[in-house]
Every structure is written in structure tokens, then in C-alpha cells.
Amino acid sequence: MLTSKQRAYLRGLANTMETIFQVGKGGVNDALIAQVDDALRVRELIKVRVLETSPESVKEVAQAVAACAKADVVQVIGSRFVLFRRNPKEPKIELI
Incomplete structure (x- = not known):
């Protein structure tokens, strides 16, 4: 579970990221x-579009x-x- 500060930090990192997956009619x-x-x-951090x-x-x-x-x-x-999800062996993102 993420704290509000961790969530805010991750939102800032994700702001400049490109969407890498799309969920469509399937x-x-x-x-x-x-x-x-x-x-x-x-x-560790991805952006998905629906x-x-x-x-x-x-x-x-x-x-x-x-969940899955x-x-x-x-x-x-929006959409x-x-x-x-933290990688336990090789973490790339350091949470606050």
C-alpha cells in the first residue's frame, strides 16, 4: 500500500511517461x-490507456x-x- 506522499511522487514521475498499453474491446x-x-x-511504473x-x-x-x-x-x-509494482531484486524507483 502506498502513502499519499509516495503516490504523489509516482504521479509526478508518470506525468511525462508515454502510454505503453491500450485496453480495447477485448x-x-x-x-x-x-x-x-x-x-x-x-x-516498475507503467501507464495504460483504456x-x-x-x-x-x-x-x-x-x-x-x-489485482491480477x-x-x-x-x-x-481520464482514460x-x-x-x-516494486521489483524486489532490482528496484529502479526509490520511494520517499
């Missing part, structure tokens, strides 16, 4: 979860992906959300 599936899991292992064709809302998708990938939802804003 919704949340095993392939998406596997890709998100791999990306979180390498990057398209209008998605059958679920942005918050629902964010919670589902975070064992990550924390940092921010949900995008940010996920964070």
Missing part, C-alpha cells in the same frame, strides 16, 4: 496481464489489472491509469 485478458506483468518487472470500445470503465479495468498483476493503482485520470 477487455482484460491473459495476454494483457502477462504483458503488464513483464513491463512492471522491468519498469479505449472507448472497452466493455468496462477505466476504474474497473485498473482494479482488475492491478499484484500492483498498486497510482492514479486513474488512463498508472500502475506501480
Whole structure:
């Protein structure tokens, strides 16, 4: 669980990041979860976009992906959300 200061710090880092995944009409599936899991292992912080064709809302998708990938939802804003999961072996982001 992230504190409010940690969440604010991660939001600042994610502000300049590019979106690397999109969730469309296929919704949340095993392939998406596997890709998100791999990306979180390498990057620790990722930004995902939910398209209008998605059958679920942005918050629902964010919670589902975070639960499956064992990550924390940092921010949900508009059609995008940010996920964070610390890499225990090689941490890249130092939290406050």
C-alpha cells in the first residue's frame, strides 16, 4: 500500500511517461496481464490507456489489472491509469 506522499511522487514521475498499453474491446485478458506483468518487472511504473470500445470503465479495468498483476493503482485520470509494482531484486524507483 502506498502513502499519499509516495503516490504523489509516482504521479509526478508518470506525468511525462508515454502510454505503453491500450485496453480495447477485448477487455482484460491473459495476454494483457502477462504483458503488464513483464513491463512492471522491468519498469516498475507503467501507464495504460483504456479505449472507448472497452466493455468496462477505466476504474474497473485498473482494479482488475492491478489485482491480477499484484500492483498498486497510482492514479486513474481520464482514460488512463498508472500502475506501480516494486521489483524486489532490482528496484529502479526509490520511494520517499
